[in-house]
Amino acid sequence: MMNVHIRPFSCEVCGGAFPRSAELKRHMVTHTGDKLYSCEVCGKASSNKAHAKVHMRTHIGEKSNFCEVCAKAFHTNSELKRHVRTHTGEKPYSCEVCGKAFSNNSHAKVHMRTHTGEKLFSCEVCGKASSSNADAKVHMRTHTGEKPYSCKLCSKAFSNRSDAKVHLRTHTGEKPYSCEMCGKAFSTNSELKNHRRIHTGEKPFSCEVCGSAFSSNSNFKKHIRTHTGEKPYACEICGTSCSTSSNLKSHMRTHTGEKPYSCEICGSSFSQPSNLKVHMRIHKVI
Incomplete structure (x- = not known):
């Protein structure tokens, strides 16, 4: 004898049929957006009883899905599946x-x-x-x-x-980012991209004022300030403004007295590399 599945309860919106009125009511929520199930702890509403149960676990700390690799626990199986990909490397x-x-x-x-x-x-x-x-x-x-x-x-x-x-x-x-052409390594991917242009000669950043081209966006921004006169780096001690962070570092040495550039011959120290170069002429190196 053939089984006949009777579905007398029909959805007026999409025509879907259901064997019981309770199932039709649950289905209607997908159209109306009603959220019938409220959390007794925080009041968060859910349209699905199963979703409400999953949410309740965030309050009671119930985590029944365990990772077989590292034993980390998760509230839902879908969370566990996403986590497992951190071990397998799967990217579907x-x-x-x-x-x-x-x-x-x-x-x-x-x-x-x-x-x-x-x-x-x-x-x-x-x-x-x-x-x-x-x-x-x-x-x-x-x-x-x-x-x-x-x-x-x-x-x-x-x-x-x-x-x-x-x-x-x-x-x-x-330094996890390595150049495949020369092997030089960098701490950021953006530094690697800028470095690659040394090999390719690419200069994608062009000045609309004078036409000068640059391989890195940072150098391009520094150049633009030669036209605008912008000096966004200010000394916290005397208020002197500089157009680049490196110029500000050099300026700060006038306050700190730091002299990081040393002569390898006589040991004299200088605050600026240009001063060291001038000094080296005494030794007839330059």
């Missing part, structure tokens, strides 16, 4: 435009906006648009001054986790 989500792969679907979606130019998150203070919520949060710290990431070795604080990681390399000496 690929960008259809450039092929870049990601271990997390949300990261792939955010990356896609670099191609579409879509920026969904706007700053409430200045209106600047960001392509991800994370970028928007980091930007907001330029207004609040918040710096939640501190260096464990020198306590210097940063608004961005990635900046804190790069800074730590000044202590460890780690």
